Amino acid sequence: MGDPTDDMTNDEKRRDQLLRAEGSTEADAAPRIVTSQHGSTVRIDIADSAAVRPGPGPGTEDATETAD
Secondary structure, eight states: OOOGGGGSOHHHHHHHHHTOSTTOOGGGGSOOEEEEEETTEEEEEEOTTOSSOSSOOTTSTTOOOOOO
């Protein structure tokens, strides 16, 4: 008998794994990066919809706060 995940795409496997934890939501499985191809170069950017972003967080000394 084969692995049930054999028929799943990598994106489906990622989503499945992120939603296994008790109390997880669809937001936990939301994509956090976007990729684009530019010739032979692949660019990786943080998705605008990502809830968590790299860098210093609010309230840290290195954080730059801007007023809207």
